[in-house]
Amino acid sequence: MRPHVVAQVAVSLDGMTSGFDVDLARFYALATLWQEDVTLTGADTILAQEDAVRSAPHPGPRPDGPLLAVVDSRARVRSWEGLRQLGYWSDVLALYADQTPARPADSATRELVTGYDRVDLVEALEILGRRGARVVRVDSGGELLRALFDVGLVDELALLVHPVVVGSGRRWSDGHALDLEPAGTEVFEGGVVWLRYCIRPSGLR
Ligand SMILES: NC(=O)c1ccc[n+]([C@@H]2O[C@H](COP(=O)([O-])OP(=O)(O)OC[C@H]3O[C@@H](n4cnc5c(N)ncnc54)[C@H](OP(=O)(O)O)[C@@H]3O)[C@@H](O)[C@H]2O)c1
Incomplete structure (x- = not known):
């Protein structure tokens, strides 16, 4: 059976995955939630x-x-x-x-x-x-994530949104429309926001 695939990505307000300082301590503390295999x-x-x-x-x-x-x-x-x-x-x-x-x-x-x-x-x-x-957690700057979106392999998405605008680069979601079901929001000190979603399989919209 295919495992449950979750992707957590640190992003800027304009959707970039690099070019800013990621709150790594928080990123990896939150990532422990899934206890991935x-x-x-x-x-x-x-x-x-x-x-x-x-x-x-x-x-x-x-x-x-x-x-x-x-x-x-x-x-x-x-x-x-x-x-x-x-x-x-x-x-x-x-x-x-x-x-x-x-x-x-x-x-x-x-x-x-x-x-x-x-x-x-x-x-x-x-x-x-x-x-x-049973559980796979994807840690990607975007390229691998988009390749997984292409073949419909991501079940759950968590964005750790940082209060910064980078201004240029490729967005984590470039080229993909996703049907998302909200699964939780948390706001942390310093304006970092954690947004969790389940991804509905395409065709079920
Ligand atoms: N913001 C975040 O949460 C976060 C997380 C991780 C990393 N990062 C940063 O992001 C940057 C790296 O990320 P990236 O997006 O450039 O690379 P990446 O996520 O490491 O993805 C690149 C890999 O995906 C493979 N790939 C891409 N399309 C594929 C396909 N269709 N089939 C099979 N394999 C495929 C590539 O294959 P090939 O080997 O064939 O090229 C390559 O090995 C670094 O700067 C890193 O620090 C940010």
Whole structure:
């Protein structure tokens, strides 16, 4: 069975996902709500954090933590061991496609191969579900999120709206009309607002 997919995104008032200071402590405190089995992210999100991963403490895998699955069709991520040791996740899983470039021969990273030249997100989630994942939380700057919207894979959305206007960039929702059912609103100190929605499957409007 396909897992329940929730995406939490930090956004500016004009819908950008970068170019402003995210309240990371609040973002990750709120993200614990879902107790996800799998954190699903994209290669670009990981590449943007590589320096932080290198300099962070490495207490080792957290046995009861979620699995970190990274969509990386072009095998650009190299910091697998650092990610595994960060103390957030139980393990890491590289999501590759048939045409993903060869990996280092000594790579010990677990892999799941779906799709021809790009990861097949539908199949990857189905397989993760068959392996026991019930809840997947997407952590994306927007590109992976929009690809998941394209194939109707997101069930729940949480926006952590920051009181800032960035002025340029791509909006998290660009190109997508979503039918949303409000599921909760919370206002925090400093004007940060948390908006939660269930996404109705298209066709049920
Ligand atoms: N505001 C927030 O909540 C938030 C959260 C996370 C990250 N960020 C920031 O956002 C930036 C990175 O985000 P991003 O949106 O550029 O990248 P991203 O969310 O990491 O998504 C890019 C990944 O999605 C894959 N992808 C895209 N379309 C696909 C499709 N149709 N099928 C299969 N895979 C597909 C790409 O594949 P390929 O490997 O083939 O290119 C790539 O691996 C960074 O600056 C990061 O700090 C913000």
